[in-house]
Amino acid sequence: MVNKGYTLVMKINGDSSIFTYNSAYWTDNSTTFNTTNILDLDVGNTKFYAFNDVPFTFMYFTGQQLTPRKSDIITNISLNLNTTKFQPMTLVSLFNQGSNFISWVPQGRQGWLKWAGVNSTLQPNCNREGVNQIAVPSYVRNSFRMGFMGNNENNCDSPDSFVGIGAWDRTSNAGSPVYAGNRGEWEQIASIAMQVNIFIRTDYDCSLVGNCLGNGYCINNQTCQCINGYTAKNCSAYDCFGKVPNNPLVCSGNGTCLEYNLCNCTDPSRYYGPNCDLYNCNGFVYTDTNNSCYGHGSCVAPDKCICRPGYNGTLCSDYYCFGIEHAIGRVCSSNGTCTSPDVCTCNPGFSGAQCQNYYCYGTFFTSNVGCSTNGSCIGPDNCNCNPGFYGQRCEAYQCFGNVFNSSRACSGNGTCISPNTCVCKSGYYGSNCEAYNCYGTMFNQTSVCSSNGTCTAPNTCTCKSNFYGQRCEAYDCYGVMYNSSSVCTANGACISPNNCICSPTAFGSSCGDFSCFGQNRTSTSACSGNGTCVSYNTCSCMPGYYGQRCEAYNCYGIISNSTLVCSTNGTCVSPNTCLCNANFYGQRCEAYNCYGTIFNSTSVCSTNGTCINPNTCVCKNGFYGQRCEAYNCYGLLSNSTSVCSTNGTCISPDNCICKVGYYGQRCEAYNCYGTLFNSTSVCSKNGTCIATDTCSCNANFYGQQCEAYNCYGTIFNSTSVCSTNGTCINPNTCACNSGFYGQRCEAYNCYGLLSNSTSVCSTNGTCISPDNCICKVGYYGQRCEAYNCYGTLFNSTSVCSKNGTCIAPDTCSCNANFYGQQCEAYNCYGTIFNSTSVCSTNGTCINPNTCACNSGFYGQRCEAYNCYGLLSNSTS
Known part of the structure; x- marks a missing residue:
């Protein structure tokens, strides 16, 4: 404030966050105020020494305006200790009482704030206590600010123990408020001279402080008996869990102590609990070491963790296994789970610190031996085979369609060492070792082995019979090699084994003989055996023989070589000497027997x-056998058990005498009850005719002619079969009549409902056959859905006199207020509608309690009428 006369001057400097002043009264060591002369303002308005340990009992505010203006803040100056004390509601009211004043206020931030009024806020730059009162519409002329600061330091020169007062008259033209920096302080030179005196009273009168501030009981106006944790003479002091409200560590340093053991946590989203000492990390209270920081560290502040070695991240949720973040798919070589720092839990079959190791069939994965050196071990016992290899261990492969260890692999002539790769045995060649040569000629050439053998292996000929030599090129003619000069007795050429081509005059297998007419001279057959071959083609005949070859002689006048000689049954072996053929006899061989009979x-x-x-019969047609003793009936021997279809006797070729009941050429035909045995209709089509009038019935058929069968225990032609609703067409097979169904045709519907449904025939009849309802008495219609009430269809709008519902034949359920069999009756105010006295005889009862009045009448019952404007019962 600006000092006018002797008034204390004070300036609020928002930038420095402290109060500056130019009066010695703020900095000297004098005590609170001069109690002997309270109006001595130069002495009285001294500083509030917060460093003094003496708690004040109450605080006086005294003030006066020194320069009267129209917009007076305080008008009267007279003030003394005997002035009646009162409790103002707000600071604004304190400084606008219109009279001298003296008052007191309780200590405490919340007390100040409540006392300051509805628009007050705690002053931000006065560290301990203070209020702001900004002008509101009721008090548009001024604003007021007060602040206290004190650190209990016993140093009068310290700038942190003082009170600051600021006021501003909005109507003033001598000065204007200046907003000073980010502190929100007012710096002003006010044109209004105003003196405020503040003093502290150290003696105690609990009657002056509102009954021990409400925190205790005043005893003898001198002593407060404090309750609920409050202390000090006026019960103004309290703590929160052992720390006073102005202790920086009160409420664990995370809140404000409002009253005894009642903390208001500064940021409830971060700190909570009675002492604001609880906080969470990842949703769990810090004391829950198993879950906060995910169990991997210490929760030291809200969502702030100090992680154990190996864990990181704000909440210790991150860790690595060998340099890879635990949640990345390639951690632990993609073969396990990173369960803690550098600790991998391997999937089955994997091992090693990083689950990088595994085996294929007992061999470490880096070796290809586990996959038979033919593939890569890509997982436990999991081989990725090279192209052309297969099998669990890549141990198998093929050479041109044959498995490598098959005897047929590489044509059996080599070793299959890899897919379609053969190492051929010596002498074999070709991709499949299928080719080889015999002495320069390919094995399958027609000229191989001199065309006289088979090339069975390299340079190995298997010769045909009578050939020999490496190439099957050699053969003999009667013990002499084919190319010998002496072969074929030097009279011919050996053209194949033991095959001599003789010169024209030589003959014999080895061309060593001459012949007479083609017979070796030494042959007993030379000169027909009847002479001597004396030179090439020159015979000397024995007696009785003649011809160049001595070949001719006669038997009984017939030349020996005649077809007729010796009765054609023998040989004329010498003149008149027949040598009979076997079984012929007689001089001329004219006689013979057939099985002992001439x-x-x-x-x-x-x-x-x-x-x-001899023993040669030429049988008549139809007979056969050596003696013509045999004959057939239609392809079967006469004495066969099957001849004549087993149903007759074969008496001559194709001539059967049939047993009784059988007929046909072969006795193959018979009848069952007048029908041919093989007719499709025999045995009623339900069996087989196995003998005359003998049927063998198919399953489920019976009767002599298999004509009978049952459907579910009832014979097919019974009137009750198939529930009388169908035809039994096969055993247990009913063909239902139209509208019937079910195995036994027992089921049928009436208009979509099963015959035995409780809802069939509209519940008003019996379904006796498909879509055929027999209605109960009073019901009609296809579905028995219709009925009448007293001659009117049940769903007619006029049924039951339009006053009810037809619920059954001649049964009406009347609407409210209607009655009678046909709901035709109703009352108007207790009188039946058709009574002559209804509606006071002055109207018609048209509905229950509804009268239609005759002209001139009115009222609910038509009881009222007027005479010349006056009600009929009016006294006038």
């Missing part, structure tokens, strides 16, 4: 043929 006997050949040669 050829010309009548009984020869079983009388069924002609004996044309």
Whole structure:
């Protein structure tokens, strides 16, 4: 404030966050105020010494305006200790009382704030106590500010123990407020001279402080009996869990102590608990060491963790396994789970610190031996085979379609060392070792092995019979090598084994003989054996023989070589000497037998043929056998058990005598009850005719002709079969009549509902056959859905006199207030509608309690009427 006369001057400097002043009264060591002369303002308005340990009992505010103005803040100056004390509601009211004043206020930030009024805020730059009162519409002329600061330092020169007062008259033209920096302080030179005196009273009168500030009981106006944790003479002091409110560590340093053990946490989203000492890390209270910081560190502040070695991140949720973040898929070589720093839990089959190791069939994965050197070990017992290899261990492969260890691999002539790669045995070649040569000629050439053998292996010929030599090039003619000069007795050429081509005059296998007419001279057959071959083609015949070759002689006048000689049954072996063929006899070989009977006997050949040669019968048509004793009936021997279809006797070729009941050429035909045995309709089509009038029935059929069968225990032609609703067409097979269904045709519907449904026929009848309802008495319609109430269809709008519902034949359920069988009756105010007295006889009862009044009448019951404007019962 600006000093006018002797008034204390004070300036609020928002930038420095302290109060500056130019009056010695603020800095000297004098005590609070001069109590002997309270109006001695130069003495009285001294500083508030917060460093003094003596708690004040109450605080006086005294003030006066020194320069009267129209916009007076304080008007009267007279003030003394005997002035009646009162408690103002706000600071604004304190300085606008319009009279001298003296008052007191309680200590404490919340007390100041409550006392300051609805628009007050705690002063931000006065560290301990203070209020701001900004002008509101009721007090538009001024604003007021007061602040206290004190650190209990026993140093009068310290700038942190003082009170600051600021006021501003909005109507003033001598000065204007200046907003000073980020502190929100007012710096002003006010044109209003105003003196405020503040003093502290150290003697105690609990009657002056509102009954021990409400925190205790005043005893004898001198002593407060404090309660609820409060202390000090006026019960103004309290603590929160052992620390006073102005202790920086009160409420764990995270809140404000409002009253005894009641903390208001500064940021409840971060700190909580009675002492504001609790906070969370990742949603768990810091004392929950198993879950806060994910169990990997210490929670030292809200969501601030000090992690154990190996863990990191704000909440210690991150860790690494060998340099890779634990949640990345490639951690632990992608073969396990990173469960803690540098600790991998490997998947089955993997091992090693980083799960980088595994085996394929007992061999470490870096070796390809586990995959037979033919693939890569890509996982536990998991081989990725090279192209062409297969098998669990890549141990298998093929050479041109044959597995490598098959005897057929590489054509059996080599070793299959890799897919389609053969190492051929010596002498073999070709991709599949399929080719080889015999002495320069490929094995499959026609000229190989001199065309006389087979090339079975390299340079190995297997010769045909009678050939020999490495190449099968050699052979002999009767012990002499084919190319010998003496082969074929030097009379011919050896052209193949033991095959001599003789010169024209030589013959014999080895060309060593000459011949007479082609017979070796030494042969017994030379000169027909009937003379001597004396030179090439020159015979000397024995007696009885003649011809160049001595080949001719006669038997009984017939030349020996005639087809007729010796009765054609022998050989004329010498003149008149027949040598009979086997089984012929007689000089001329004219006689012979057929199975012991002379050829010309009548009984020869079983009388069924002609004996044309010894034991040679020529049978008559249809007979056969050596003796013509046999014959067939239609392809079967006459004495076969199957002849004549087993149903007759074969008496001559293709001639059967049938048993009784059988007929046909082969006795193959018979009837079952007049139907041919193989007819599709025999045995009623339900069996097989196995003998005359003998049927073998198929399963589930019976009767002589298999004509009978059952459907579910009832014979097919019973009137009750298939529930009388169908035809039994096969065993247990009913063909239902139209509208019936079910295995036994027992089921049927009436208009979509099963016959035995409780809802069938609208519940008003019985479903006796498909879509055929027999209605109960009173009901009609296809579904028995219709009925009448007293001659009117149940759903007619006029049924039950339009006053009810037809719920069954001749049964009406009347609407409210209607009655009678047909709901035709109702009352108007207790009188039946058709009574002559209804509606006071002055109207018609048209609905329950509804009268339609005759002209001139009115009222609910038509009881009222007027005479010339006056109600009929009016006294006038």
